[in-house]
Amino acid sequence: MLSTSFVAVALSALPLVFANYGYPVTNGTATSVVYPSGTGSPAASTQTVAVGKDGLVFTPDTIHAKSGDEIVFEFYPKNHAVVQADFNNPCNPSASGLGISSGFVPSAAGRANKTFTVTIEDDTKPIWLYCPQNNPKSHCAQGMVAVINPPQYSPNTLNAFKLAAANTGNATTPATGPAGGQLTTIGAPGAPGTPGASGAPTASGGAPAPSGSAPIESPGAGSSLAVNGVLGLLALFAAIAL
Numbered sequence: 001m002l003s004t005s006f007v008a009v010a011l012s013a014l015p016l017v018f019a020n021y022g023y024p025v026t027n028g029t030a031t032s033v034v035y036p037s038g039t040g041s042p043a044a045s046t047q048t049v050a051v052g053k054d055g056l057v058f059t060p061d062t063i064h065a066k067s068g069d070e071i072v073f074e075f076y077p078k079n080h081a082v083v084q085a086d087f088n089n090p091c092n093p094s095a096s097g098l099g100i101s102s103g104f105v106p107s108a109a110g111r112a113n114k115t116f117t118v119t120i121e122d123d124t125k126p127i128w129l130y131c132p133q134n135n136p137k138s139h140c141a142q143g144m145v146a147v148i149n150p151p152q153y154s155p156n157t158l159n160a161f162k163l164a165a166a167n168t169g170n171a172t173t174p175a176t177g178p179a180g181g182q183l184t185t186i187g188a189p190g191a192p193g194t195p196g197a198s199g200a201p202t203a204s205g206g207a208p209a210p211s212g213s214a215p216i217e218s219p220g221a222g223s224s225l226a227v228n229g230v231l232g233l234l235a236l237f238a239a240i241a242l
């Protein structure tokens with residue numbers, strides 16, 4: 001039979017477990033770990049959008065993201081870019097002048113070795129996007145458009161944007177760029193094939209940044225599984241001892 005002292009010893013190890021892994025997110029599917037010093041903001045997530053992989057389209061072309069989330073654009077042949085437009089003026093850069101513009105990212109074959117990462121600042125604002133390539137003719141007019149956080153219950157749909165784009169001539173490429181995001185060369189040592197979470201190259205296997213508010217990727221699902229396992233055993237021991 002198990003003694004209560006064993007349970008006491010096991011319980012005393014619990015703080016160590018949490019010290020090693022941070023506080024695990026409880027639902028088991030999450031890959032993020034919330035550190036105690038955090039400000040309580042929800043963990044950011046990263047989504048990937050393929051540009052030109054499946055023809056003259058963005059895949060996916062409708063993206064839902066929360067403030068703080070990152071959208072990583074990956075570029076495929078031959079030569080595409082991502083530019084922000086206003087809904088009412090597709091295939092032209094946003095009049096605000098503060099829009100997203102990746103610059104052209106060519107690829108001879110497969111995924112280009114540069115990605116463009118956009119961090120969503122305000123998830124209540126739709127972001128309309130297009131490819132400004134005109135060779136051999138406007139990609140935008142052919143439907144190479146996308147939207148991040150389309151407005152709900154609004155006639156401003158991606159389909160309406162696409163239909164308006166189809167009536168435009170050559171698309172306009174912004175004079176300046178990149179803007180509104182971060183162009184990152186991928187395949188850097190320590191991050192093979194994977195863009196860094198912040199878009200900035202980091203030391204391989206580096207320690208989590210000390211920033212209090214930035215959610216940090218966990219080392220892997222194994223850690224929370226390990227914690228769950230320990231908790232399960234503790235519960236079992238406690239039940240037997242009582």
Ligand SMILES: *[C@@H]1O[C@H](CO)[C@@H](O)[C@H](O)[C@H]1NC(C)=O
Nearest residue numbers: 025026027028029030031042
């Ligand atoms: C559970 O996991 C999903 C997917 O990662 C996440 O969106 C959700 O916020 C999590 N819920 C809780 C309570 O942690």
Ligand SMILES: *[C@@H]1O[C@H](CO)[C@@H](O)[C@H](O)[C@H]1NC(C)=O
Nearest residue numbers: 106107108111112113114185
């Ligand atoms: C990756 O980018 C570098 C620098 O722009 C370039 O010299 C190299 O050819 C590229 N590699 C591939 C596989 O496209």
Ligand SMILES: *[C@@H]1O[C@H](CO)[C@@H](O)[C@H](O)[C@H]1NC(C)=O
Nearest residue numbers: 134135136137138169170171
């Ligand atoms: C449209 O763009 C193509 C490719 O850049 C160019 O050859 C053509 O002259 C442009 N047409 C107009 C009307 O500007």
Ligand SMILES: [Cu+2]
Nearest residue numbers: 080131133139
């Ligand atoms: Cu294109």
